[in-house]
Amino acid sequence: QVQLVESGGGLVQAGESLRLSCEASGRTFTNYAMGWFRQAPGKEREFVSAISWSGSSTKYADSVKGRFTISRDNAKNTAYLQMNSLKPEDTAVYYCGARRVVGDWAYIGAYDYWGQGTQVTVSS
Secondary structure (H helix, E strand, O other): OEEEEEEOOEEEEOOOOEEEEEEEEEOOHHHOEEEEEEEOOOOOOEEEEEEOOOOOOEEEOOOOOOOEEEEEEOOOOEEEEEEOOOOHHHOEEEEEEEEOOOOOOOOHHHOOEEOOOEEEEEEO
16 A cells, blocks of 8 residues: 655645645555646546656646646655646646556556645636
8 A cells, every 4th residue: 555645735826836745655655656637626637747766757748848847756755746837727636646557647547546635726
């Protein structure tokens, strides 16, 4: 089992920044690629970004490319999502997930473990 705990969400104005953290405990953190997804009210959970176990490979949704940066610190068992130039359409609950299987990082079904989510609200 892997337990994931997100933190760092909050209420900000458009153009501001937030950094989300996802701390993992349980099994070996470096066995897992990590992903960030988000879910807005009335919408399905959507892919935001993912990072390989080593941190050498990353992927972003087109909607956040150039504004968000994913990273991880394996010594701290923590993944991060730095979000800059936030827009009202970024408002959602953000979830981190962990997966062992290599493949389409945007495929939500491949993630083995999920955190409880952290709310991000961007006002205009």
